[in-house]
């Protein structure tokens with residue numbers, strides 16, 4: 001590459017956030033002397049001039065949906081600019097290495113991708129930018145047995161990204177809205193839940209982003225209009241002391257800023273004494289990947305909590321004044337018709353209907369390449385082979401009625417994504433109740449939905465949309 005190297009960073013989908021996965025590497029590449037353009041294809045058209053001008057075109061693949069959506073775009077950019085080097089980075093790049101290479105992707109970076117990407121585009125990284133490098137990734141199957149590099153993080157650079165107001169906003173119970181930003185105070189996770197996409201890449205490791213870097217990123221977003229910040233850490237309490245320092249500093253610097261975090265049930269119970277501090281520093285709600293209320297399934301997923309722990313966490317959060325927003329893998333090979341009704345009944349009895357985004361009640365277990373769940377013997381009888389088109393291991397429920405219910409619940413949710421949560425819950429409950437022949441408690445009336453802040457991006461919170469239902473603009 002003669003002269004200043006030119007990179008184009010592309011995001012295809014990031015759950016309604018302004019893409020952090022473009023802003024962070026953009027800062028590294030600009031520091032390294034590159035000219036960087038960013039394109040968020042969930043909001044803007046692919047600019048052919050940008051594609052033609054780029055020496056390196058890198059796709060951020062933080063989730064399954066983004067990966068599937070990238071395939072058509074990769075083909076298109078190769079047509080427009082056959083000389084550009086194509087790279088992919090993020091959680092889903094290494095686990096889909098073979099498929100990405102077949103599309104012409106030459107370079108793949110998984111965990112802590114900024115240094116590798118900078119070396120690719122700029123030729124080198126500053127000597128102090130990486131404390132320890134992982135072994136180079138060569139094969140199609142990344143094992144996560146390597147040590148994740150320790151990067152010296154720098155504040156993301158959001159220059160060239162669309163304004164925050166173009167992204168998901170938070171609708172408050174009083175009808176007002178808050179412009180939302182997104183940052184990360186840590187990466188990776190200490191835990192090894194079998195179905196989790198973080199695990200094949202981080203393998204139980206997590207990395208702390210220094211407080212001053214987090215605060216600089218928050219300040220930049222507040223200056224750009226953010227009134228609320230989502231912390232996208234896989235688990236905010238992997239490093240509870242660090243987390244507390246960050247939110248206390250946040251409160252001092254921005255007394256009116258609110259935020260939300262994701263914390264696993266096990267950590268909510270262990271660090272229950274910290275919940276009032278979260279509330280006092282502006283935390284509006286805590287998302288938690290509960291996944292199931294069946295202890296056998298929780299054991300298979302290696303979630304580290306039980307149904308009783310979940311119920312206890314709901315009470316703890318409620319008592320602390322920070323609502324719990326549970327997410328679920330509602331359909332998996334071990335759910336029964338009665339079990340699904342039991343899930344809905346439990347949510348009703350725990351008064352959580354307004355807390356749960358309806359899409360959560362339609363989620364079907366997704367098994368990407370490299371999933372630790374594939375090691376579990378209880379999954380084997382249900383597997384039907386890897387499907388290259390969807391990049392997942394297919395599975396079939398032993399009771400076809402359960403698969404039919406899932407498809408019908410998904411269709412119901414898809415038709416009314418932005419409607420009242422309680423009304424939609426009622427419709428799902430009626431459907432499940434009639435199919436299973438199980439009586440269910442009343443789910444109440446739509447007017448009772450007040451109380452929980454909600455993002456206006458209906459897929460928000462761990463759920464991923466079906467790529468066929470999204471249209472690139």
Ligand code: SF4
Nearest residue numbers: 189191192193196234
């Ligand atoms: S599901 Fe949550 S706690 Fe479990 S490994 Fe993934 S990020 Fe960590």
